[in-house]
């Protein structure tokens with residue numbers, strides 16, 4: 001599903017955030033990306049989202065080289081991927097329903113179908129009863145679940161998450177992780193960046209470990 | 223793109239990607255129209271929520287539109303824009319003083335027979351005097367003059383508007399017995415035409431300058447709107463919105479500004495016309511003539527609205543385009 005070959009990324013022409021990173025994630029896998037702060041976890045995800053272009057190497061997703069994708073193709077590429085952010089990136093002037101519906105509106109889904117899908121996604125994360133609320137009326141953990149509902153509402157084949165449990169207490173973190181495992185169980189490929197080592201150890205999935213921009217370990221699922 | 227992927231080699235879990243929207247072309251065009259409708263209303267709602275700043279922006283656009291439009295109308299009323307100056311291409315034959323009316327008629331007849339003459343009109347001495355009196359409102363003063371000081375005249379409409387042909391014709395007509403002088407006012411005609419050209423260029427320069435002004439007003443307003451919705455733009459771009467999708471609401475805002483500004487400009491023009499027409503009519507009446515201030519008319523109104531809306535649209539496009547260029551991946 002994801003393939004990195006000798007990928008390097010320099011910011012501002014000097015600073016090397018990633019150097020010679022190579023790995024492959026199979027379709028249907030769930031993989032953790034970990035490492036100290038500044039190791040390059042977010043950089044890997046940003047390259048996958050085409051928010052940045054690699055300075056070196058090749059990245060392919062679902063068999064397609066994305067490094068040379070034309071700018072006009074990027075939106076359509078991004079629609080294949082669901083992304084969850086640490087700060088959830090919800091629109092604060094829109095209801096929970098509208099936030100989750102956004103990916104479907106962008107795709108031009110029919111209103112009735114969109115409504116069904118949004119309800120299904122909100123139901124999955126247990127927030128169907130809050131669909132009319134505004135994001136600020138929700139707790140941090142609830143907002144994070146809305147972010148997840150938005151990421152999966154269009155049923156992407158690939159789900160990326162950058163520190164999805166960053167601000168949450170251990171109990172909530174475990175709940176969120178269980179959600180990701182659920183989506184993975186029904187076939188979604190999941191790549192999660194996190195430095196919550198205790199949590200990662202408990203979940204027994206494959207772990208890619210970065211240090212100073214280099215891939216230093218690739219530990220298979222226990 | 224997941225769809226074009228060959229089946230994966232491992233135990234092939236259910237492929238959710240394959241179920242992502244299979245939207246038909248018809249469904250897509252319906253969705254496209256739906257989004258346009260939504261954005262048109264949504265942007266209108268946004269403008270209505272800030273009535274003062276909306277009104278000020280529209281007023282700025284209106285003022286920028288009113289000035290060139292007024293110039294255009296003023297030129298039109300001086301008939302300088304009218305390239306068709308046929309009427310002014312006439313020649314005037316001044317007949318000998320003291321010709322009887324039948325003699326004058328005979329001269330007009332001869333002139334009419336001359337090659338290159340399209341038509342003639344005889345103005346007898348008496349008719350000339352009457353018209354003169356009426357124009358100047360000096361009936362009393364002139365009534366005291368016993369002798370009619372005016373000669374009979376023949377207005378000649380030449381067939382050709384070529385200056386050289388007209389000159390030759392004037393010489394031939396001047397040679398007719400009973401014609402004192404044939405006058406062809408080419409210099410005046412030429413000057414008028416150049417004045418018209420100057421007027422047109424002034425209108426063009428002002429039109430372009432004020433058009434740029436509209437672009438700047440709309441562009442700057444939209445830039446601020448983009449700034450205030452930066453977060454939203456980034457989020458929707460992240461989840462796969464195309465540039466067209468991001469641009470759409472702002473284009474509508476720009477178009478609404480342009481249309482509103484155009485309508486205000488029309489209102490200002492109508493108001494101004496009403497305000498000026500009373501004194502102008504009074505002045506015209508004192509000269510014994512009637513003068514109608516030119517209005518912009520339905521065609522002109524439509525053109526003005528079209529131009530202002532288009533300028534709003536372009537201004538918005540430029541403002542959003544700049545922002546979109548900033549957030550493309552490096």
Ligand SMILES: Nc1ncnc2c1ncn2[C@@H]1O[C@H](COP(=O)(O)OP(=O)(O)OP(=O)(O)O)[C@@H](O)[C@H]1O
Nearest residue numbers: 011012015017036037038039040041042043044195
């Ligand atoms: N836009 C940028 N310009 C310059 N340097 C950057 C930029 N983005 C990231 N970096 C640098 O690249 C390195 C890797 O950053 P990255 O965000 O990938 O780290 P991370 O592993 O996600 O860290 P954290 O756990 O703190 O989120 C860091 O040293 C960071 O300072």
Ligand SMILES: [Mg+2]
Nearest residue numbers: 041042043162
């Ligand atoms: Mg990070």
